[in-house]
Amino acid sequence: MAKSKSRIAAACVAGAAMSALAAGSAGAATAPAVLKIGTLYASSGSFAVASEGQYQGLQFWAAGVNKAGGVFVKAFDKKIPVKIIAYDDQSSTATATTLYNQLITQDKVNLLVADFGSVLTSVAVPLAAEHHMLLIDPTGSGANFFTKKTHYLADVSIPASTVWPIPLGDYLLKQKIKRVAVLYGSNDFDASQANTLKAVLAKGGVKPVYFHGVPTSESNYTVLLHTIAARRPDVVIELGYPPNDIAFLRALSGSGLHFNMTFTIFPGQLLALLTKNVGAKTLAYTYTYPTPPLVKFSHVTSGLNTDDFVKTYTAAKHEAPNFLNAAGYNTGVIMQDMLKTAPQFTQISFDRALLGMSGKTKTLLGAFKMTDHGAQLGELLPVAQLVPQGKGNKIVVVYPKAKATGKAVYPAPKT
Amino acid sequence: MVGLLEYAVIGGILYGLFFSLIGIGLNLIFGVMRIINLAHGQFIMLGGFGAYLLSRDLGLNPLFGIPLAIAGAIVIGYPLYYAVVPRLQKSHDPEMLSFILFFGIAQIIEALAVFGFGADQRSLPGDALGAGNLGVLGQEFPDSWWVAVLVSVLAIGGLYGYFARTKLGYATRAIMADRDEARATGINVDRVSAIAFVMGLALAGAAGVFVPYLLGSVSPDIGTGLTTTSFAIIIIGSLGNPLGTVVGGLVFGLGTMLMQTFYASWSNLVPYVLLVVIVLIRPSGLLGKAVRHA
Numbered sequence: 001m002a003k004s005k006s007r008i009a010a011a012c013v014a015g016a017a018m019s020a021l022a023a024g025s026a027g028a029a030t031a032p033a034v035l036k037i038g039t040l041y042a043s044s045g046s047f048a049v050a051s052e053g054q055y056q057g058l059q060f061w062a063a064g065v066n067k068a069g070g071v072f073v074k075a076f077d078k079k080i081p082v083k084i085i086a087y088d089d090q091s092s093t094a095t096a097t098t099l100y101n102q103l104i105t106q107d108k109v110n111l112l113v114a115d116f117g118s119v120l121t122s123v124a125v126p127l128a129a130e131h132h133m134l135l136i137d138p139t140g141s142g143a144n145f146f147t148k149k150t151h152y153l154a155d156v157s158i159p160a161s162t163v164w165p166i167p168l169g170d171y172l173l174k175q176k177i178k179r180v181a182v183l184y185g186s187n188d189f190d191a192s193q194a195n196t197l198k199a200v201l202a203k204g205g206v207k208p209v210y211f212h213g214v215p216t217s218e219s220n221y222t223v224l225l226h227t228i229a230a231r232r233p234d235v236v237i238e239l240g241y242p243p244n245d246i247a248f249l250r251a252l253s254g255s256g257l258h259f260n261m262t263f264t265i266f267p268g269q270l271l272a273l274l275t276k277n278v279g280a281k282t283l284a285y286t287y288t289y290p291t292p293p294l295v296k297f298s299h300v301t302s303g304l305n306t307d308d309f310v311k312t313y314t315a316a317k318h319e320a321p322n323f324l325n326a327a328g329y330n331t332g333v334i335m336q337d338m339l340k341t342a343p344q345f346t347q348i349s350f351d352r353a354l355l356g357m358s359g360k361t362k363t364l365l366g367a368f369k370m371t372d373h374g375a376q377l378g379e380l381l382p383v384a385q386l387v388p389q390g391k392g393n394k395i396v397v398v399y400p401k402a403k404a405t406g407k408a409v410y411p412a413p414k415t
Numbered sequence: 416m417v418g419l420l421e422y423a424v425i426g427g428i429l430y431g432l433f434f435s436l437i438g439i440g441l442n443l444i445f446g447v448m449r450i451i452n453l454a455h456g457q458f459i460m461l462g463g464f465g466a467y468l469l470s471r472d473l474g475l476n477p478l479f480g481i482p483l484a485i486a487g488a489i490v491i492g493y494p495l496y497y498a499v500v501p502r503l504q505k506s507h508d509p510e511m512l513s514f515i516l517f518f519g520i521a522q523i524i525e526a527l528a529v530f531g532f533g534a535d536q537r538s539l540p541g542d543a544l545g546a547g548n549l550g551v552l553g554q555e556f557p558d559s560w561w562v563a564v565l566v567s568v569l570a571i572g573g574l575y576g577y578f579a580r581t582k583l584g585y586a587t588r589a590i591m592a593d594r595d596e597a598r599a600t601g602i603n604v605d606r607v608s609a610i611a612f613v614m615g616l617a618l619a620g621a622a623g624v625f626v627p628y629l630l631g632s633v634s635p636d637i638g639t640g641l642t643t644t645s646f647a648i649i650i651i652g653s654l655g656n657p658l659g660t661v662v663g664g665l666v667f668g669l670g671t672m673l674m675q676t677f678y679a680s681w682s683n684l685v686p687y688v689l690l691v692v693i694v695l696i697r698p699s700g701l702l703g704k705a706v707r708h709a
Contacts, residue, residue: 044525045636048534091636186680214675215683217640219630222556223426223672224679230419246536247631253541254557254628256548277538277632 031076034083037062037335038109040099040120045091046217046243049273050324051116054138057321057328058113059084060313061303061336071336075345085109089120097123104131111136111335111350116324117241118142118161118189119216128152134347137374138331139324142188143195146375151351153374156334157327157365160375161192164289168263169200171383171399172235175410177261181210181233183224183248190216190239197237209233218244221251234411235261242266246277253282260411263287267386268294268395269323275392284388285412287398289381291323294395295403297366297379303333306364330365337361385409422554423676424669429556429564431668433622433629435661436567438645438652439574440618446591446655447611450503450513454521455645456638458616460528461487462623463633467537477539477624481566484620492613495520500612501605504594521638528635536632544628559628566625570618574657577614587611591655647686651693653700662701 041055042048062082065071070081085107089096096115100123103109112128113136114121121140128135129152136154137145141161145153172180180201184194191213198208209231214224218240225248228236236259238248245264252262267274268288275283296306304312309329313321321329334354342353354370361368366379382403386393396406441455452458465487466480499516503509545558578584586607589597598604626641627633648667652659670685697703 042534044529044534048529048634048636049536052534183679212679214679217683219632220430220671220675221631222560223423223430223675226422226426227419227676227679243536243632243634246538250538250541250631254548254559256555256557273535277536279541282541 031073031078031080032110033080035071035073035080035111035339036083036085036107036109037111037113038085038103038107039113040087040089040096040103040115042091042115042120043088046241047091047116047120049242049270050139051091051120053270053322053324054116054328054331055086056317057313057325057330058138058332059328060316060325061329061332063316065332065336071339073339073345074342075339075349089115091120093119093123096120097127100124100127104128104133110345113331113335114138114140116140118145119187121145122188125153132347134350136331136335138327141376143192144188146371146373149372150374151348154351154354154370155374155376156354156368156370157330158291158376159378159380161189162196162375163377164381165193165197166200167380167399168237168287168289168383169197169204172201173204173206174399175408177234178206179231179233179235180206180208181228181231181236182208182212182239183210183221183228183236184213184239185216185218185241185244186213187216190241193239216241216244219247221248222255225251225255225257229257229259233259235259235263237263239265242270242273245274249274249278249282249286253278258412258414261287262412265289268381268384271393271395272320272322280388280392281415283386283393284415285385285409287383287385287408288395290384290395290397291381292326292365293321293323294384295382295397297362297364299362300364301360301362302337303329303363309364326364330363333363334361334368388415418554419676420673421552423672425551425554426556427669427672428665429560429668430629430672431665432567432661433560433563433625433664434644434648434667435664436563436570436618436622436625437641438648438664439571439657439660440615440622441642441645442649442652442655442657442660443574443611443618444615445649446657447587448500448504448509448608449594450500450509451517452615453514453517453642454524454638455615455619456641456643457521457524457528458488458619458638459623459626459641460633460635460638461524462620463626463637464528464532464537464623465620466539466624467532467627467633470539470543477543477627478562478566480624481621484624485617488613488617488620492616493609496609496612497605500608521642525635525638532635534635536634537627538632539627557628559625563625563629566621570621571657571661574614574618578657583607583610644686647690650700651686651689653702656700656702659700659702666701 042051066081070079072079087099112133114124116139118140138157141158143162184190210228245266268290292306293310298305338353342349358370369377382397383399384395384397385408387396397403398408444452462484465483466477469475469479470477503513506512544562548555549561586602648663649660652663667686674682674685
């Protein structure tokens with residue numbers, strides 16, 4: 001009996017010890033004095049404009065939360081100020097690889113945020129997984145990132161590029177446009193959009209009359225446009241990065257060629273940059289995917305709504321924000337909610353918190369819906385046309401019908 | 416199909432002639448000084464920004480960027496030459512050292528350009544060089560292409576005139592053939608080389624004026640890519656031989672445009688495949704003999 005009692009006592013002690021250990025591991029880490037958020041930006045190179053915009057948006061968010069005493073971290077039940085540790089990757093994936101590694105292994109950041117776009121994010125995805133860090137991915141939307149279930153990737157501010165062209169494809173089918181030419185950059189971001197578009201069109205029995213990739217660094221489109229024109233398309237869709245869009249639209253303007261509909265991506269994200277380089281007249285009647293703040297979301301569950309963001313950002317920075325500024329800010333807002341709900345201060349807990357927020361969170365960029373592959377499905381990007389207004393152009397959303405603010409001018413008149 | 420082929424061939428010739436201008440400054444400097452100006456593309460970029468500033472701030476036609484490029488080359492080129500090149504020439508391996516030194520200069524220029532102009536793309540008014548199209552054999556190209564080609568041909572022709580008809584040109588050719596022998600015959604090698612260095616930078620700057628028209632826009636980061644392409648062109652033609660640059664430019668232009676027309680995804684691979692093939696078959700370049708016996 002005595003033996004049995006002592007066994008029970010020993011079991012109780014062991015159980016208590018295990019419970020204590022378990023509790024210890026749940027709140028094992030002591031609360032840091034500051035929350036280190038590591039990220040990269042590009043001050044030069046092809047992605048500089050977009051990358052700096054995204055970084056400025058993140059800085060704007062950080063300044064706002066620090067003014068309020070920091071972010072609330074549920075795991076420690078207290079507010080903690082944030083500190084952004086950022087390095088310049090100069091738009092180089094090689095440099096970015098080294099710097100992401102430095103953020104993880106040397107700076108030991110608490111949260112890792114990727115640089116702009118799929119190219120500069122691509123090198124961070126395997127690194128983050130290797131080090132068991134959740135990569136907060138603001139705008140890297142390449143389809144190849146999201147092929148399997150993972151705890152270490154969360155696309156937060158832009159839908160996966162595979163879903164971008166779905167409304168565009170539907171629109172072309174609804175308009176009964178049969179002759180479609182698609183010219184895309186040979187990178188994950190553009191190629192995955194091109195392939196989705198091709199698949200959507202195929203469902204409606206439309207096969208593109210021209211479907212070719214070009215190097216991401218392509219800068220001369222004159223001969224390409226002539227080759228496309230020989231196929232007599234009604235619609236020409238160019239999927240590229242900002243320098244591609246600028247070169248394409250300028251070449252189109254100078255070529256004397258005219259198509260009934262022309263679509264490019266970045267007028268909907270960096271309208272001021274495109275207008276400065278291409279001119280409002282050349283941009284007139286071009287179609288694009290409009291993004292906030294060109295389209296607005298008033299009802300939000302987290303952070304500022306689109307209008308308030310525009311006002312606050314403009315007051316703070318003395319310039320109107322673009323989509324990349326909004327994407328950077330949104331990344332901060334999503335991380336803030338994640339920290340507010342994650343019960344433990346671990347990367348897996350952060351990922352689970354994001355999945356828990358999915359479908360329930362609305363921000364200035366619309367609905368936040370994340371899959372367990374880390375892909376963002378949130379707001380599908382509508383189709384819009386730039387219509388002349390005064391000396392510039394205004395955005396008219398033409399599809400889907402529920403979001404439409406006007407009707408498309410089709411075929412586009414010669415400007 | 417024939418129409419597409421014609422368009423690609425004519426486009427390739429025009430594009431190639433423009434790229435001859437892009438590359439010729441690099442080849443001139445190498446031919447005369449045996450140094451590799453890795454900042455060549457950055458000087459092209461500065462030419463583009465010069466034209467942009469003249470157009471935006473003074474409302475001038477971008478073509479005024481050409482005299483500005485010449486003036487800029489004089490102001491930057493002479494001090495840079497005397498600060499750097501004579502010392503490089505005294506070293507045991509000027510080619511390799513110039514490679515490293517000009518790489519540093521390229522990085523400095525690019526960083527300064529970002530500070531000065533920002534990282535984003537800049538363009539020139541689309542109609543400043545003509546808003547229409549001109550045709551040959553029924554194939555039309557934008558006016559700006561023709562203006563760029565005309566300036567390229569004039570610049571390259573002028574360079575030949577300089578080599579063939581002026582005393583300084585003869586002296587330059589003598590230095591290209593043998594620097595020490597030229598010095599022994601009483602040629603002021605440093606003075607002639609400095610002029611060639613300035614001319615190389617001026618040609619690069621002048622080419623930069625047309626970059627926004629043929630390559631869409633100018634931004635601080637375009638320099639490295641342009642230097643690489645220039646290298647491919649001058650090696651295809653022949654290092655140190657300006658005529659080789661024209662041949663290299665034409666091969667590059669035709670190859671790129673034919674691939675854009677018939678297999679677009681591979682278009683930027685062409686110059687480098689050609690480079691490898693030509694280096695393997697004819698290491699001195701297509702016009703290699705000319706330089707060896709100059």
